[in-house]
Amino acid sequence: MRLGKKVALITGGAQGLGAAIARRFTEEGAAVFIADMQAEVGEKTVSEINAGGGTAYFVTLDVTSEQSWIAAVWKVEKIVGHLDILVNNAGINIRESIEEMNEENFDNMLAVNVKGPFLGIKHFIPVLRKAGGGSIINMSSVCGLVGHRYTTEAYTVTKGAVTLLTKTIAVRYAKDNIRCNSIHPSTVDTPLMQELFKNPERRQERLGEVPLGRLATAEDIANAALFLASDEAAFINGVALPVDGGTTAD
DSSP, X not given: OTTTTOXXXXXXXXXXXXXXXXXXXXXXXXXXXXXXXXXXXXXXXXXXXXXXTOEEEEEEOOXXXXXXXXXXXXXXXXXXXXXXXEEEXXXXXXXXXXXXXXXXXXXXXHIIIIIHHHHHHHHHHHHHHHTTOEEEEEEOOGGGTSOOTTSOHHHHHHHHHHHHHHHHHXXXXXXXXXXXXXXXXXXXXXXXXXXXXXXXXXXXXXHHTOTTSSXXXXXXXXXXXHHHHSGGGTTOOSOEEEESTTGGGO
């Protein structure tokens, strides 16, 4: 078991990519806290994991609220007493160009995509330190590494911020045996993207930029998170890991 006896908290873990990471972690022995605002969906995912022999808990979390993060820390410490892995996965993308986007939508994207990871790291660093160290994994994007012609400016701004937040945490808290790395997926094959790809031109433009010729799967991203969370990555710190089929190499 690559994560045996470890405890992880995954934001945006109720469904989609977060749920895939939660399931992969429990398959490798971790206990996971699924942190999300969607209580009904999150509790269903927790029930499915527990029914399959894993260990999962649900915690209501609004990543934009400092008080909500404080409550999540309290719940984790009350139930299991420690945390080893924090996965800042929650994120949003309001698909409007810089000329169309109003201030409120931009602020919402900054709040979820940047303030969320910032607050999570702030409040869980003391918990990780008390446990003797741990792994923080921030979900960025290929758009946090390069300009992307098919992605909005606001999303790129937020994911670029996550990339450098990761590196700063990595160098400042390595002394506490806390590693911090970011994952940078290209387009992931999700129900939302399948809906968008009913337009064949849009599907072809995305597939055409990936040298491997396919979209990423949730399992591709979950496996990368598993590696960074595990002791196999004990000397990997401050890395921006593309999981993109070669998109950023082209």
